[in-house]
Amino acid sequence: MRHILKTEKLSAGYGAMEVFWDLSLTFEEGKTTTIVGPNGAGKSTYLKTLMGLITPKGGSIEFDGKDVTTASTWSRIDNGLVLIPEGRLLFPDLSVEENLIMGAYPQKARASMEKNREYVFGLFPRLKERRNQQSGTLSGGEAQMLAIGRGLMEEPEVCLIDEPSLGLSPVMTNEIFAIFRTLKEEKMTIILVEQNTNQALKIADHVYLMQAGKVTLSESRDAVDLQRLEDLYFARSA
Structure with a gap:
């Protein structure tokens, strides 16, 4: 290996x-x-x-x-190489979906943003339900899901x-x-x-x-x- x-x-x-x-x-x-x-x-x-x-x-x-x-x-x-940091470190005033879009900032991830967003929503249906909710109002578990999802958006x-x-x-x-x-x-x-x-x-x-x-x-x-x-x-x- x-x-x-x-x-x-x-x-x-x-x-x-x-x-x-x-x-x-x-x-x-x-x-x-x-x-x-x-x-x-x-x-x-x-x-x-x-x-x-x-x-x-x-x-x-x-x-x-x-x-x-x-x-x-x-x-x-x-x-x-992507880090999902301790403490989540989300953008609290941005929505769930906007936080995910921020994860697609790397050049190589931009073209696949929509596909990757749907992949994340498939892993975390709760995020899809809350896609328009401000991330600062999420529970701790939901915030951790979003932090993971944002990292996955970076491919x-x-x-x-x-x-x-x-x-x-x-x-x-x-x-x-x-x-x-x-x-x-x-x-x-x-x-x-x-x-x-x-x-x-x-x-x-x-x-x-x-x-x-x-x-x-x-x-x-x-x-x-x-x-x-x-x-x-x-x-x-x-």
Whole structure:
């Protein structure tokens, strides 16, 4: 299987503070990789660095066979690297449909905007019902659906998803992860950062555990020992 995205000895942080160090991770095309770990492990910072929102302090990022370490965020989006951010970050005064249209901003996605919008409405019938509603009035679960839908409008080759279950009820979390299973079945390449380990493992092909800026476990989902993962997660064993 082809590695569509990889980092070599990647380090990044904020100002003088480094958040993660020397991360060499690979992500297979058409597979779902989950990155789990406690708060402060560096998971979200890693995704932002992949998108070019944070400048690395060292190491490299390769996407689709090309070095993109210093590439702009927009060029990465144009080439199919898309982030669905933590906290949704919608345009609250715009309607549901207008938010989706904003997702079709990349040049390659514009011609397929109507087709992609209908695809999103098929995945999320609730969004179609609320297409003219201001996004700032949506429930948390509906807002998360819209954030995912907006990301899909960009026609991602690789979809980075940051903490999608944050603040959601168990019922809504199940609905969101059912959509991820559909995307997985469609062979979308997904990199999922998630603190809900049980949900994350259900859809994973490969699992990374991050702690304090380092990867402490890297295994295929089938090889993961849940007790060992839990012990490592909560630092109960070496």
